[in-house]
Structures are given as structure tokens and as C-alpha cells.
Amino acid sequence: MAVTMRQVAELAGVSLKSVSRVVNGEPNVSDELRHKVTTAIDQLGWQPNALARTLRTGRTETVAVIVPDLRSGWVAALAQALVIEADRRGLRTAIEPCGRDRNRAVQVLTEQSTSFDGAIVVGGIHGEDVSSAGGGPLPVCRIEAFGANGTPTTGGGVGLDLDQAADVVSRHLRALRLTAPVVVGPRLDRPGAFAHALQRALDTAAVLETDAVPSRAEGFRLAARLVEDLDRHDVVVCADDELALGVLAGLRSRGVRVPHQIALCGCGGLEDGRFSSPSLTTLGFPTGEIARIALDDLQRRWEPGSHNRAMTRVGATLIRRESTLGFASAAPLSIGPLSSPRVEGS
Secondary structure: OOOOOOHHHHOOOOOOHHHHHHHOOOOOHHHHHHHHHHHHHHHOOOOHHHHHHHHHHHOOOEEEEEEEEOOHHHHHHHHHHHHHHHHOOOEEEEEEEEOOHHEEEHHHHHOHHHHHOOOEEEEEEOOOOOOOOOOOOOEEEEEEEEEOOOOOOOOOOOOEEEHHHHHHHHHHHHHOOOOEEEEEEOOOOOOOOHHHHHHHHHOOOOOEEEEOOOOHHHHHHHHHHHHHHHHHEEEEEOOHHHHHHHHHHHHOOOOOOHHHHHOOEEEEEOOOHHHHHOEEEEEOOOHHHHHHHHHHHHHHHHOOOOOOOEEEEEEEEEEEEHHHHHHOOOOOOOOOEEEOOEEEEO
């Protein structure tokens, strides 16, 4: 005999309405209630009838996640965090990589809007910004990077504070007396280019730009140009961990020792950096926290009479490792954060 919602409620010791609220991912559900209900569901193996729920509520329980490019390690990690957080709330996700095709984003937000209850649009720290595409009937939460060019104050969503992130890197390098940085990253005139924020914070005119999608292969290629000016710089700051790991391999292949001859710092918080040799100092935005805030924001938009809220601003944390600090034999290795990520407005 199939397990029913009533059996779930009885095992959890709560009402049917409480089970429904948890299963439908409604906001303002306490962690205790959610734990009771999800534990009972796991024990009984109950599967909600998605079709019946759609007919009853008029919802598909599916969220579109529009990303610029899954080849970016940080964007892929954020997409994974969104999938995990949505699943925890009983929601499904559909990942829609749009590349630089803004028309594709518009299509998802308009022509395919009946397939989704809402959309999360990731502008991303790097690459083409697709966050302003669309304008269709779907509720939309945007995850956007911002810096000196301005900060949206209405419309909700999540803002990644590039200026704060760049300042964290700058303070770390000053503490190590690294005063001649070169910034490596996407072209500065691209929307949300983190390299631009780094250039300002580090007060350097030395920038090595690339038009390519940040990748290890591109970083490896750029390492040849960095070697040509090795005597002019004491640290390379990459706007993407994929670039940084490629630069690291490229420098090593040319006999350049990191950090003895030149230090290296990345951005993205990729787990791979923990296992590189030397391990990579990197800056990371908290993907799990961003996913939680974004889905809270989106679900609030489903409520009748919802109104625009201020954007929630999220800061970054620096993970200090060997590529700037030196190897453990020469200095104590610290992998703790330089500062806790700042979250405002949640």
C-alpha cells in the first residue's frame, strides 16, 4: 500500500498542513519542523505526487537556473549549490546554460515560462552578464556582481561585492609586502569584470587581459607572457581559479618557482586549489549561502502582494595557502579565512 501524507504527518507528530508547507517549500518554516517532516519522509519513503500537486497548486515546483557558462568552475559550483538547496526544499531545477546568447535567456524567461515557477539568473563574476535579459512573466531572482559602477538597491536578488573581495586580496598582499602585482583576467570593459576591481584595489596599471573564457589552457598560455616580465612583478593575481591553476602549471613548466620567484593568488574558491602544488591561495564567495538567499528571495516572490526588496549583498573570504604564504617548511600554513564573508540585507 502506498504511503500517504497523513502517515508522514502522524510519524512526524505534526499536522497535514505542516507537511504540505515543508513539501511545497513555503517560507518561514522552522528548521525543527522541516527536520521532523523530512526525517519522517525519509523513514517512510514517501514520494509526493508531483502531477497532483501541480494541478492543485498551479505550480510546477521547478525553478530555471540560467547561467552564462558551466565551463567556469565557480559558476558550476554555484549551480550545484542551487540544485542541492532547491532539492532540500522539495523543488526541482533545470539548468539552462545560455553562453553569451541573450536571446536564449529571453526565451527561457518568456516562451518557456509555463514550465517553471520562477528563475534564478546568474550574471556571474566573470564572463558575459546575462542578468538583465528577459522581462517576462516569471518571478526572477538575480545573482549579480557589482563594484564601483553602482549597486542596485531595489529588486531584490543577491549582489556579489567585488570591491570588498578585491580589498581583501589587497590587504593580504600588503601584509606580505607584495607590492608589484599583475592582474590576469577577462577584458576590463566586460560587465562585472573582477579584474577591474582588482586593478583598482591593488593600485596597479599592470593588467594582462584575455578575451577567452577563463580556463586552465588559457592560463597556461598566458604564463609565457608573464615569464617575459617576471622581474617587474612579485605576485600574479588571477580573476579566476581556472586561470590561476593554468598559470601555475605554465610557470612550473618554464622553471619558475611559486611562490619563491613570484607569488600567485586566484579567485573562485575551487577545491582543486587545495590539492595543487603549491596549494593555491584563493578568494571565494559562499555558494551555499548564496543559494539559500536566492531561493528565499524567489519563494518570497510567490507570495501574494510581495514587493521589491533591497538586494542582499554578499562578501568574500580569502583562503590563504602556499602560493602566497610559502611552503609549510618555510612558514606556518594557514588555510583559514582572512575575514568572514559579509552578508547584508538577508
